[in-house]
Amino acid sequence: MSELTSTPQEPQQDFLSRSLFATLNLDLEKGLYILLIILALITRFYALGDRVVSHDESLHTQFSYQFYNGDGYVHQALMHGPFLFHATAASYWLFGDNDFTSRIPVALLGVILVALPYLLRDWLGRKGALFTSFIFLISPYLLYYSRYIRHDIYVSTWALMVFIATIYYLRQTKDKYLWWFAAGNALMFATKEVSFIYVAIFGSFLVLRLLPQILVAPWLQKSREKLLIPLVVVAIGLVIAGGSFLINRSAEEAVSQATATATSEGFAVDPNVAASSEAASETSIWGWLIVLGIVVSGTGLLYTANAMRPHIDQYPEFNLIVLFTVLILPMVAPFLVSLVGCNPNEYTMSTCMLAGQETMTPLQIFFARLTQDTCRQAFFSSGLVHSGSFLIAMLAISVIVGYWWNRRRFFIAAAIFHTIFAVLYTSVFTNLGGWASGMIGSLGYWL
Structure with missing residues (x-):
């Protein structure tokens, strides 16, 4: 009869009983980081x-101090997005108001930027990621702006966050990376308008990555008949938009020449004034046709994607392209406003006086003005109506496309994006008009 013996297991130590080095599982790579x-x-x-503050820094610190001091903050596109002012005001609140504390947020993000390549090891390799962190550490540009109160380091960090979320989603296709993607975009657009360029870069990368996969996919041959009409619609839209754009450029040159002539030959009754007005009206017509072409092409693309479903849903690039589109589309409204010859930065509301309106209720005044030709023309010629109409239309299209794509993913991502956007642009809901100035004024000012 044999006697069975067993070695008693060592009791497992809890988290607090383990040494710091054992908990961190430090190795050479982590030590270098x-x-x-x-x-x-x-x-x-x-x-x-x-270092004494520069001109740009003085503006940023002044408005941040006013916000910290309880005087509020109102978004102005001239000084880019609101995130910097919130971060600097928070630093004042936590550490006091001085030159050092005003630069703490940018310095902290400068440190985070050096550490972020650690998340890219699977793509850059361990040595490549370490080298990238080292380059970020010694980069004169990154070092300078990590000690300077401007938007550069903020937007660079958020852009890298969007990039990391993108490549993680491309590999793992987990929804949590879509949420990080939405948050990164919200922070990026709440920081600086250069975000539109980042979207163009990332979006182009995704499109160029997606198209070759679709062209060699075996299911494409079976879907050719369904794709024919949508692609024709896309082509028609491009022809309308492209042709109208070329003609519009010629019309704009005519406006410039007429205006220059009218300025240099200021007659008491100048015939060039009428010519300039007619030319401006012509550019507006062609601008509307450009918008029509864009709408037709967009509709064709939507029908093309719909004809490719469910096959196209298996490509993560498609999901990211759609999410980019539905999140950013409302902020493209100022571009369309400017195309039709209106000013996206004009937020006025034209009204007219009615006889006896002092005794009318607001509802009576509204309907009376609606039925009066002069009042109706004044209303529809208001800058606020132009920008607001395009913004509402773009928001509606964004919701429709998002619902068509994946309603669960869309509503979660949109909630993340618009919550961050609204909180920052409204200065934590103390300036409700900031939401509109962020949606329209951010791009509209720089157009």
């Missing part, structure tokens, strides 16, 4: 408050 982060902290924070 810690070293880079320490060097980043030193180079970003050493003597951070010694």
Whole structure:
């Protein structure tokens, strides 16, 4: 009879009983990252408050201080997005108001930027990611703007966040990366209008990555008949938009020449004034045709994608392209407003006086003005009506496309994006008009 013996197992230590090195599972690679982060902290924070503030910094600190001091903050596109002012005001609240504390948020993000390549090891390789962090550490550009109160480091960090979320979703297709993608875009657009360029870059990459996969897909041959009509619609829209654009450019040159002539030959009764007005009206007509062409092409693309379903749903690039589109589409409204010859920065509402309106209720005044030709023309010629109409239309299209794509994903991503956007642009709901100025004014001002 044999005696069975067993070695007693060592009791497992809980989290607090383990040493720090055992918990972190440190190796050479992680040790190098810690070293880079320490060097980043030193180079970003050493003597951070010694340099006198520059002109740009003085504006940013002034409005941040007013916000911190309880005087509120109103978004102005001239000084880009509101995130910087919220972050700087928060730093004042936490650490006091001085030159050093005003630069803490940018310095902190400068350190985070050095650490972020750690998340890219699967794509860059371990050595490549370490080298990228090292380059970020010693980059004169990144070092300078990590010690300078401007939007550059903020928007660079959010753009890298969007990029990381994109490549993680392309590989793993987990919804949580779509939420990070939406949050990164919201922070990016709440920081600086250069975000539109980042979207163009990332979007082009996704389109160029998606198209070759579709062209070699075996299911494409079976879907040719269904794709024919939608693609023809896309082509018609492109012809309308492209042709109208070329003609519109000629009309704009005519307006410029007529205006220049009218300015240099200021007659008491100048015939060039009428010519200039007619030319401006012509550019508006062609601008509307450009918008029509864009709408037709967009409709054709939607029908093309619908004809490819459910096959196209298996491509993560498609999901990211659609999400980019539905999140950013409302903010493209100012571009369309400018195309039709209106000013996206004009937020006035034209009204007219009615005889006896002092005794009318607001509802009676509304319907009376609606039925009066002069009042109706004044209303529809208002800048606020132009911009608001396009914004509402773009929001509606965004919801329709998002619902068609994937209503669950769309509503979660849209809630994340618009919550962050609304909180920042309305200065935590103390300036409700900030939402509209963010949606329209951000791009409209720089057009």
